[in-house]
Amino acid sequence: MSFVKLSASALAIAAVSATAAMARDQIRIVGSSTVFPYTQAAAEEFANQTGAPAPIVESTGTGGGFQVFCGGIGEGHPDITGASRAIKKSEFDLCVQNGVTEISEALIGNDGLSMSVARANDFDWDMTLGEMFLALAAEVPVDGEWKANPYKMWNEINADFPATPITVYGPPPTSGTRDAWVEIAMHGGCKQLDFVKSGGFDSKWVNENCSRMRTDGPFIEAGENDNLIVQQLVANPNAHGIFGYSFLYENADKLKGVKFGGVEPTFDTIATYDYPISRPLFFYVKNAHRGVIPNMQEFIEEYMSDAALQQGGYLAERGMTPLPEAKMKEVQAAVIEGVAMSAPTK
DSSP states (O other): OOEEOOOHHHHHHHHHHHHTTOOOSSOEEEEOTTTHHHHHHHHHHHHHHHOSOOOEEOOOOHHHHHHHHTTOSSTTSOSEEEESSOOOHHHHHHHHHTTOOOEEEEEEEEEEEEEEEETTOOSOOEEOHHHHHHHHBSEEEETTEEEEOOOOBHHHHOTTSOSOBOOEEEOOTTOHHHHHIIIIIIHHHHHHSHHHHHHTOOHHHHHHHSOOBOOSSSEEEOOSOHHHHHHHHHHOTTOEEEEEHHHHHHTTTTEEEOEETTBOOOHHHHHTTOSSSEEEEEEEEEGGGTTTSTTHHHHHHHHTSHHHHSTTSTTGGGTOBOOOHHHHHHHHHHHHHTOEEOOOOO
């Protein structure tokens, strides 16, 4: 992550350009459903500590968050957006096109993407990413050809799996969780297949052919509210659900995580990336709104505080895996100071 320092004069110019349009007294935050509970926790802590109005936090999904965050400067546009992946070049370009040219990127910690089942499901689920891919991909190898996915039952994927229907609830395309699942889990699983390895297919082929989730029933898009997926799993113990580790952690009395390659999602396995479906979490700050929207700088300082981010902090208590201390200190300093990120390359 590279940065360009935002000068005081640039901040002042940006703030002046926005001042006329600013009238609200509450910070507005949008973005990732995975980052949402962490931002909500920081908002509540900020309000409790300062007596100021708590920021308004909306769960819009990562992609949806960037769309509205990058819509422009002024009270009609959000101040901060949470993201379960880094901002894309196309999204950054949209921001610039609409005058949002100074953005601070805050890497707050790591998260594991979990596939979970209800504790009432007594099977010890342990699969490879390749087996997961065969269950969820739109197209898979069948008799030496790349075809529409024919598998309906788990025991068709692996004879040791239960003879139960493949039913997996997961995030929609607007979700950063979906983006990360495709990039890390689906592409990783596709690359494990003998068909792909022996065929000598490159990353471009994998990206073009292994990114589509099936739409014939076994995979069900469940919207941006991960709590609804939890409810579906409790109601149907044979179903699986895909969401960030924080939701598994918060519902550990009801759910258990699927192991991948013998590794279950935990704080430790996510922090070391031994768990194969791990990802960074971010929020992005519209620097032109600092000093204009009341209490925005103070809220950023709360979100970036040791009490929030460090090991044993209140975000870790809610399921986030903290950064190593040196990296945490680097990010804290840059974000609090208002250092602007450079444009992403992809």
